[in-house]
Amino acid sequence: MNRDHDHDNAPGRIPESLIHAALDGELSDDVQHEIAQALQYDKSRHRELLDTADAIRALRSEVNIPDFSNTVLGELDRSHRFIPSSWQRLVRQSRMGIAAALLLSLLCVAGLQRVYPRLTTIGQQETPVRDVASAIQQDTQSVQSSIRDEVRIARSSLFPARVHAGVETPGRTGFSFSISSAHSPTQTPTLFSAGFDAVTLPSGSTVYFPSAEHGLIIRTGQVRNASWSGSWSPELLGSTSEYQGVRLLKDSNTNRKQEALELP
């Protein structure tokens, strides 16, 4: 190393630093020209410079390169496949706004969920729409029932004798009733001209007992205390005949025919 250094600094030799400075492009054209002239007298340094030039020339020689454009653009397409460039730019430029909007949306949903838990419930849960549908159905049934009742009342007021709903079928076993009254059963019932006797059957039907002798006077709702009472057997009921809803009944004790009007 020292020998090389001494050799480099030998008298008549061009300093290596000067060659480096020239190769670095730090010297003016005039100085470079002077060095080129001087190299004619320093064959060794000239040879070194030529070898250096060869190395640099080899370094700068062309290399075969592949075309990267297709592979790189393909890679980029894969990573941004479904997002148009305009959207990417929009997202890039307003990232903070989008993040804030998303956060706000989440907060709104959370608030709604707190106030109306069922509104934001997803799945086979009860929903307001389902409730409304159910309420409508119930209202419809209620109105239907109410109309049916009104019609029945209206029909019963127009044709009271035709109404037999709930009246026990004559001849049915296990059917009996009794009438409690202050009067004796054997007495002929005293029929008030403005009313008639009545008894409610286990089925919920009401049986009215007008007097056969005095004819039938029906005034709905004007029920007085019974002036006539008796026991009625299923057999007795089974033997009744029916016309226009008025049953011709027989008293089991007196064997007298009685008329009774059955109303629900």
Place this chain on the structure above:
Amino acid sequence: MDREVERDLIERAIAGDRGAAGDLIRGHQRSVYAYILRMSGRPDVAEDVVQEAFVRVLKNLHRFDFRFRFSTWLFTIARRLYMNILAKSKPAYDTDFVGSMGGKGERPEVGLFTEERQSVQQDAIQRALMSLNTEQREIIVLFHQQDWPIALIAAHLDMPEGTVKSHLHRGRKRLRVLFKDNSQLSAQLAGVMQ
């Protein structure tokens, strides 16, 4: 590439113009590939690094600062990628020349000799480069192959200009010697084979 043209290409590529992105790639792929190839000595490594560098650059193109050169940014990313690879596994110089000499005693076809002679210089310079240390090799490549000025190399490598010059001079002297030796050896080998 002219800076105005380059700026126009970058702006169009940012706006989503594929053609502009392709032009940008084609305008710089030669220099960055040559740089990494000379640094690594391995075409496969150079291809991987350059492709990844372009992908990263184009993905982050909207962050590019127009005060700087695009090539400097590209080279910085490519260099970082190469250094990461280098840190993970030290690459070995793989020469086709050595491999094509054959190990089964078969004499290659005469046509191959011409091709080998043409690649002798390439192999010699690459072998010489790989014998330098990393700093010397990179500075030599950037200065003599890429024509980067000393100041830019110093900024790129984050070292003082004086240190860059010192590496450049020592590396150049060593490269000259190694290249001459390798060239002579390669020429002798080629002569023997002929």
